[in-house]
Amino acid sequence: MHSAPTPTPTAVPAGPPAAAHEFEMRFTSSPGGARLARRLVSHRLDAWGHLYDSAVNETVTLITAELCANAVTHGRVPGRDFHLRLSLAPEVIRVEVSDARTERQPLLTRDDSPADAESGRGLLLVEALASRWDVGTRHPAPGKTVWAEVDCPPGVV
Template sequence: MTSTRPPLAAHRFTMSFSSSPRGARLARRMCEHWLDAWGVPYGNDAHDVVSLVVAELCANAVRHGHVAGRDFHVLLTADPATGVVRVEVTDTRGERLPAVPAASPADGENGRGLLLVAALADRWGCCPRRSGGPGKTVWAECAARGLISPPLMP
């Protein structure tokens, strides 16, 4: 898994969320809203895929990247020219790097999140936090046709 810089995106949403299940749920809901506003409507396959990827990455940030008193950060970008949506979730635990498990117990309730991300995203990976502080960024890119170009600024 290598890191790549996201392209200059026409659409951008970024926000910090409390490192809690409620924060992860709010992050998913906010990303779903922006995808819909950018031309990837609710109920569309691409919308559902990106929403699930966001949910898994945020849940992992809360479960495995939680540090008391520290938030996690979400950056959602979308480029209508390429039809690519990129999700970046940054937490403050750099020593716990993501890895797709070799196998998960058939009746287990956990351990499948990154398997889903790997199966659904076109590409995904992990890189050090851009700001240079402690932590990591886990990112994923998904195809999403139908993105609307933003209006030009006067």
Template sequence: MEALHQPSPDAPRIAAPAREFTMRFSSTPRGARLARRLVSHRLDGWGYGYGTPLHETLALIVAELAANAVRHGHVPGRDFEVRLTESPDALRVEVSDTRTERTPPTVVELPAPDAESGRGLLLVGHLAARWGTVPRAAAPGKTVWAECLR
């Protein structure tokens, strides 16, 4: 077992983000795809062009976290939310859902070689500078966050 992230509930948030994008999406596979596309579009608008390493890394992280929100955090009739912020040091993505009882593990184990799922958080752990989970601030649920250094 290998700890792949720093699960600190009081992990510092980006102070005074220079730019921010927040949107709610339906808790469906289509909503997850749309979240990835809109974050990708926003990154391009902020100067992180399509195909650049930081853009591709963040798009993949959003895809994984949004897919997890849909698959593991789905509550019928409830949306999930994506928040992207930029600071001088990092880009941070937060994906919030309304499911409180299903939180990501603090230690992510490699799944069996023939397993069809279970690798998303391993990817996030390897791609992000740091990531973790915190209780959702304004409503029931949780927020999974990841930061990539600029």
């Protein structure tokens, strides 16, 4: 009698840490939607113990504001919302903002933005404030997800 082959374990790609708290919501792709997303992130962080006037709350809220503004300005597709996901895991807070545009990818380096450009520097702020950030494919497609993480050691509020 033949037995079924034993499955070979496959490596699981590293991703965000398991979240202790999560918040997700879709917002209209408008300045008002971006403003509401920013305010709800600040409120949620306060409810999770990172008070409104704490450095962590202010940093994550500022990153959220920039990512949402970019989704509204550069990722807007008429009739499509943007999606925000906020997660708090031990020692890291992650913000993900997804939009429906695939062809408009954010500039990933300082050298990509011309010195005389009137915009294109917002992600430099994200880069300066976040511990890590990147852009990937939105799931489900179409679109992209820009995410940023802020390290938050235990006891830091």
